[in-house]
Amino acid sequence: MSGFWGVARAIMGREFLRFIHQRERFIAALVRPMVWLLIFAAGFRAALGLSIIPPYQTYITYETYIVPGLCAMVLLFNGMQSSLSLVYDREMGSMRLLLTSPFPRWWLLFCRLLGSTAISILQVYTFLALAGLFGITMPPLGYVTVLPGLVLGGLMLGALGLVLSSFIKQLENFAGVMNFVIFPMFFLSSALYPLWKMAESSPLLRDICALNPFTHVVELIRFLLYLQINWIALLWVVTCTIILCAAAVWGYDPARGLMKRKT
Amino acid sequence: MPDAQTADETRQGLEVRDLSFRYGSKVALDAISFEVAPGRFCALLGPNGAGKSTLVSLLTHLLVAPQVDIRIAGHDLRQHPRRALADLGVVFQQPTLDLSLTVRQNMAYFAALHGLPRSQTQARIDAALDRLGMRERAGEKVRALNGGHRRRMELARALLHEPKVLLLDEPTVGLDAAARQSITDHVHDLADQGLCVLWATHLTDEVRDADQLLVLHHGQILAAGQTGDLRGDKPLSNWFLSQTEVPA
Structure with missing residues (x-):
């Protein structure tokens, strides 16, 4: 078993080393949600009144409302960044090194997923700390109880990145992911506006948002930050994580997915 | 019992039987078979597009053919891929190094991917780098090399886990003459010390008369045998061209 842990340590360690070598990536990962929080939310606050909805027990500011969505946005961008680096690894050849390890491929991919999730969580906590500096705080214990939600959400969105990377042939195609995955997932969710508000303008849009797994990542994080569990969101996220992990293993199967094409 | 002994030895090397592979309707490999015994340097010579890289991908389990009978150091690649890959060292045509990490970090990463215990890793890295005169570069970033x-x-990294079979896919592409010579000589020495080597190339000057030779063209093996015997009196480059040239 020590070999399995050694592989996990090495793959996660490599992810971490690569991350600290890319300081720009870390700064960009923080600037993005901070811009939303401090500029977008300030402008939107007046336009969007919020009523009291669970898990909140009182009126909250718009900045407070979008914090869970921005945490999930960090996870989403990082999951996609990780899939981008997988495509890069494939073009650069280092993916071959990983996949010719004698350890089971599902374990190698899972370790890669854990590594990218750990980095996502590090970014989320840094973002929450920065938000706290600007006076946007959560219940103190919420910073602890949110951790399992961040792990699950990070795994789900990282697995989505893995699946996408197994189908994207070249780095150039990655711009499409931004347009067709990241933006629709983010905007068609409860990250920026509650679903009841969405229903006021379009019930269909609300239904689409309710079916978006990203909405459930946001809600899972939102409730856990306030020491509550949203069971429906939890079920959605767990189910999607399992399905996406299975799809990733399928996509990287040498007899079927990624490698079947001439790379 | 010389035949039985030879068969046993070959089982510790590389065996490929009736291997075919196609990309859609395009045939990349057409029922090829060969064996390489331990202690042999086998040159897989073929022009670009002959199917060498596809063969390397199949031998490294990056691709899987529907019907496949490949044995690496006696392990069936389909039934026991983990055991087979554990005995296989690979140098890919494409560089597979992490440029932002040091030489030692790159090697330690590989050692862990092959399940080497941490207690042995540093000593093995030092020994592998020593063999190739690279020890003093261990702390440098690969980008600086x-x-x-x-x-x-x-190459040092591919030998870290002490494989029984070493696979190299055009390993000298892009190198100057001195570096090419040095790597070619070193791998011939490794074969002399008992390693089973498959060296895919399109450069005839990397092949010696005593080497086993396979000529791959359009996915088929055109010739197989000892290089000196096959080329006869002709220079190898002329003989190779005569085998692979399309008649005018």
């Missing part, structure tokens, strides 16, 4: 040193490092 020239092409020849990067290749030597990849």
Whole structure:
């Protein structure tokens, strides 16, 4: 078993080393949600009144409302960044090194997923700390109880990145992911506006948002930050994580997915 | 019992039987078979597009053919891929190094991917780098190394887990003459010490008369045998061209 842990340590360690070598990536990962929080939310606050909805027990500011969505946005961008680096690894050849390890491929991919999730969580906590500096705080214990939600959400969105990377042939195609995955997932969710508000303008849009797994990542994080569990969101996220992990293993199967094409 | 002994020895090397592979309707490999015994340097010679890289991908389990009978050091690649890959060292045509990490970090990463215990890793890395005269570069970032040193490092890394079979896919591409010579000589020495080597190339000057030779063209093996016997009196480059040239 020590070999399995050694592989996990090495793959996660490599992810971490690569991350600290890319300081720009870390700064960009923080600037993005901070811009939303401090500029977008300030402008939107007046336009969007919020009523009291669970898990909140009182009126909250718009900045407070979008914090869970921005945490999930960090996870989403990082999951996609990780899939981008997988495509890069494939073009650069280092993916071959990983996949010719004698350890089971599902374990190698899972370790890669854990590594990218750990980095996502590090970014989320840094973002929450920065938000706290600007006076946007959560219940103190919420910073602890949110951790399992961040792990699950990070795994789900990282697995989505893995699946996408197994189908994207070249780095150039990655711009499409931004347009067709990241933006629709983010905007068609409860990250920026509650679903009841969405229903006021379009019930269909609300239904689409309710079916978006990203909405459930946001809600899972939102409730856990306030020491509550949203069971429906939890079920959605767990189910999607399992399905996406299975799809990733399928996509990287040498007899079927990624490698079947001439790379 | 010389025949039985030879058969036993070959089982510790590389065996490929009736291997075919196609990309859609395009045939990349057409029922090829060969064996390489331990202690042999086998040159897989073929022009670009002959199917060499596809063969390397199949031998490294990056691709899987529907019907496949490949044995690496006696392990069936389909039934026991983990055991087979554990005995296989690979130098890919494409560099597979992490440029932002040091030589030692790259090697330690590989050692862990092959399940080497941490207690042995540093000693093995030092020994592998020593063999290729790279020990003093261990702390340098790979980005700072020239092409020849990067290749030597990849070779040192491929030997870290003490494989029984070494596979090299055009390992000298892009290197200057001195670096090419040095790597070619070193791998011939490794074969002399008992390693089973499959060296895919399109450069005839890397092949010696005593080497086993396979000529691959359009996915088929056109010729197989000892290089000196096959080429006869002709220079190998002329003989190779005569085998693979399309008649005018």
